[in-house]
Amino acid sequence: MAMATATGVARNAIVLIAVILAGGALLWGAAILTPLVLALFLMVMVDGFARLLARTPLPDWAALPVALLLTAIGFGLTVYVVVNNAAGFVSELFNDLPRLNAVIAQIAGAFGVHAPPTVQKLLNQIDPQKYLGDVARALQAFGGGATLVLIYLGFLIASRQGFEKKVGALFPDEDERDHAVQVFIRIRNGVERYLWIQTVTGAAIAAGAWAVMALIGLPNALFWAFLIFVAAYVPVIGGAVGTVLPPLFALVQFPTFWPALFLFIGLEVIMFVVGNVIQPRMQRDSLNIDPVVVLLSLAIWGAIWGIPGMFLSTPLTVTGIIILAQFEGTRWIAILLSGDGAPEQEPVLTRPKRLPRARKTPVTEA
Numbered sequence: 522m523a524m525a526t527a528t529g530v531a532r533n534a535i536v537l538i539a540v541i542l543a544g545g546a547l548l549w550g551a552a553i554l555t556p557l558v559l560a561l562f563l564m565v566m567v568d569g570f571a572r573l574l575a576r577t578p579l580p581d582w583a584a585l586p587v588a589l590l591l592t593a594i595g596f597g598l599t600v601y602v603v604v605n606n607a608a609g610f611v612s613e614l615f616n617d618l619p620r621l622n623a624v625i626a627q628i629a630g631a632f633g634v635h636a637p638p639t640v641q642k643l644l645n646q647i648d649p650q651k652y653l654g655d656v657a658r659a660l661q662a663f664g665g666g667a668t669l670v671l672i673y674l675g676f677l678i679a680s681r682q683g684f685e686k687k688v689g690a691l692f693p694d695e696d697e698r699d700h701a702v703q704v705f706i707r708i709r710n711g712v713e714r715y716l717w718i719q720t721v722t723g724a725a726i727a728a729g730a731w732a733v734m735a736l737i738g739l740p741n742a743l744f745w746a747f748l749i750f751v752a753a754y755v756p757v758i759g760g761a762v763g764t765v766l767p768p769l770f771a772l773v774q775f776p777t778f779w780p781a782l783f784l785f786i787g788l789e790v791i792m793f794v795v796g797n798v799i800q801p802r803m804q805r806d807s808l809n810i811d812p813v814v815v816l817l818s819l820a821i822w823g824a825i826w827g828i829p830g831m832f833l834s835t836p837l838t839v840t841g842i843i844i845l846a847q848f849e850g851t852r853w854i855a856i857l858l859s860g861d862g863a864p865e866q867e868p869v870l871t872r873p874k875r876l877p878r879a880r881k882t883p884v885t886e887a
Contacts, residue, residue, distance in 0.1 A: 532850050533850075533853075536850060536851055536854065540854075544821075544825065547825050547826070548825050551825065551826050551827075554826075555666070555826050555827075555829045555830075556666055556669040556670045556673055557673050558829075558833060558837070559670045559673075559829055559833070560670050560671075560673030560674040560677055561673075561677065562712065562833060562836060563592075563670070563674050564674055564677045564678060565709055565712045565713065566592070566712075566713075566716060567585070567588050567589055567592055567674075567678075568585075568588075568709075569709070569713045569716075570588040570591070570592065571584040571585040571587075571588035572584070574587055574588055585678070589678075599751060602744070602747065603748065603751065606741065606744045688701060688702065700847075704843060704844070704847060707843050708839075708840050708843050708844075711808055711836070711839040711840065711843060712836045712839070712840075714807045714808055715804075715808060715835050715836050715839060717807075718800065718803045718804060718807060718808070719753060719754050721803075722753065722795050722796075722799060722800045722803070723749075723750045723751075723753030723754060724750060725795055725799070726749055726750070726753055726760070726763065726791055726792060726795050726796075727746040727747065727749045727750035727753070728746070729787075729791040729795075730745065730746050730749050730763065730767070730787075730788055730791060731743065731745075731746035733783075733784055733787035733788065733791070734746065734767060734784060737771070737775075737780040737783060737784055738780075739767065739770070739771055739774060739780070739784065740774060745766070745767045745770075748763070748766070749763035749767075754832065755828070755831055755832050760792045760796055763788065763792070764785065764788040764789055764792055767784055767788065768781045768782075768784045768785040768788070769781075771784050801815075804835070804860070805860035805861070806860075808835070808839050808860070809842070809859050809860045809861060809864060810835070810838060810839055810842065810858065810859065810860050811858060811859065811860050812860075814838060814858050815834075815835055815838070818834040818835060818837070818838040819831055819834045819835075821834070822834040822837060822838075838858065841855075841858070842855045842858050842859055842864055843855075843864070845858075845864075846859075846864035852864070
């Protein structure tokens with residue numbers, strides 16, 4: 522008994538040490554691994570879109586190219602809409618400097634500041650020229666990273682045909698091969714369900730936000746709703762951005778604080794209901810992940826991989842739960858991370874083998 526307990530403690534200690542070392546390796550190789558994981562995520566997304574198109578009258582050979590084309594067009598239009606409208610908003614804000622100065626004076630007066638700075642003074646103190654180099658380097662790094670992700674995506678799609686042969690070579694035994702394939706399918710389905718949840722909840726938040734913004738008469742409410750929908754794909758952080766920017770813009774557009782305050786309260790209520798009631802329940806039921814783990818994974822993956830880690834935090838955690846549940850030594854971690862304490866371990870492929878027996882019994886009796 523004592524020896525079994527000591528063995529269990531040693532095994533758990535080894536698992537924890539392995540997790541810490543894996544985290545260090547992920548942090549050390551972030552520049553290499555981040556584009557690859559993003560490309561894998563995009564490949565799963567495109568593959569799911571292609572399988573959806575394959576159910577239409579579209580020929581099977583055209584499903585993947587059409588999915589790639591529509592995905593590229595969607596990303597391109599999103600970037601164009603955001604950049605084009607953001608530039609217009611910035612120019613519109615700076616064209617209304619007297620109103621901005623009046624807003625700053627009112628806010629400062631509410632806090633007892635009698636000589637608030639103007640926008641011009643704030644810009645002179647910030648000295649934007651000092652940060653132009655940092656901004657240029659950040660844009661260059663983003664462009665290089667996006668290019669690397671697209672290169673990885675192209676090679677991953679080109680190598681899809683060899684996956685089945687590799688799986689067959691790695692798992693000669695049919696049962697082991699079925700188990701490995703089922704684990705991969707569960708991971709793929711988990712990522713697709715995550716995308717579906719983020720899309721549905723993001724659309725719900727955007728629709729509610731548009732209704733509130735249209736109610737108070739905020740200009741360009743449709744664009745702000747679209748921006749909130751896009752930002753909703755980043756857990757927690759995206760929702761926070763979506764509740765702050767429109768009220769700030771409303772401060773400049775209206776002569777009083779009340780429309781901005783009403784908009785802020787309305788957005789907070791929508792975010793609270795969707796983010797704390799609807800979305801956690803959907804994640805628990807569809808992804809089998811604890812809501813607290815979602816928050817912790819956001820912080821951990823954000824510390825390791827930055828913004829890409831925040832974006833991928835939930836899919837990576839779901840993948841980790843599925844993989845950890847396959848091994849007896851790490852299944853306890855999967856239980857702690859799961860939503861109901863019962864992560865699936867038995868492959869679903871074994872279930873259809875039992876169905877014919879259940880159907881044959883009443884036929885034989887008849």
